[in-house]
Amino acid sequence: MSAQLQGIGMTSRRTRMRLVQRLRESGIESDRVLEIIGEVPRHIFLDEALAHRAYEDTSLPIGYGQTLSQPYIVARMTEVLHHHGPARILELGTGSGYQTAVLSRLFEEVYSVERIKPLQDRARDRLRQLGARNVLLKHADGGMGWPDRGPFDGIIVTAAPGDVPKELLAQLADNGVLIAPVGEEKQVLVEVVRRGEHFERRELEPVNFVPLLGGVIR
Template identity: 45%
Template structure:
């Protein structure tokens, strides 16, 4: 569990890569430059940690491409103290980025194996979410709502209504919508029943799993 000068140097190169791809938010870039992404991966794959690519982790899931993490985070427009719901804790990397930005993060993970691993791992390296919950992301977290923003880190075939209803007025939902290829979509809640929708190009995510029980 070491973070060396070499790792820090590799992170700075990663930051330069995502800047070239169009990420501008200084706080987001700082977070990516600070978080030891290699610790979120098995030690055999350290060479892949600071390459701008998604990479397989446990339970047939992936640790998202750093550019994608930065892109989604930039769209959220996080302010320190914001209450954020994350659907799909996964490796915990996106969660760490949100915490680094000063967000109070509630995160839901559908895969038991990842839930157990990540909920123990994040506090070990200094990232404490408000809550990490094992459950169905399609339902959100009504008892903690409303949220200043909600981020979905897996491809959703449709937009779950409970997530829209759990946004605060002025809140933002960032969600990749689609089956094989997803369109990065932002919904901004303008009123009790009024939402503004924006689309930001194509991405590929692992599918958002629904609780079949």
């Protein structure tokens, strides 16, 4: 780790706690989720040039047209999942690995799919650095999920499809929950709960994510 990142790490505990307080004031209610946000060093998931902005409540670029999600959104989506108490989580869009790291501290098993290989490689290194041993990564088209590892108690989608792919709904366990940003010009965060062969859908709030794209970049 560079001297710059070491310096940021020394001061980040205080800035993380200020971020946690802002998230609480913004409506995040789960003490456990807030505790984890306060523990995970967000700065290590960014390039050094942006690391000093790690604890701002904003999304930040990570390359390849992708972003590190706003901490509020990470906390909100994680809180919705945690409310349902799932054990096995599928994450579509590993990205930097920050959301993955948060999930790994809250759920028993995390399966994460990323279509951009260099991002996946960096995320793997960061997750190893944090000792996240309950995470399994896959390089593939996230829109197809991970069928041979399903069904999943929870699915979290970190890029926006036009609508929830049927392939993902098929991989939800009974009483499982999916949370995803949905839409093109206007996006909304949706929660979908499976009840047998029926799916209960609830819209939560407007959001702004990069689009969920098909294909694989090698």
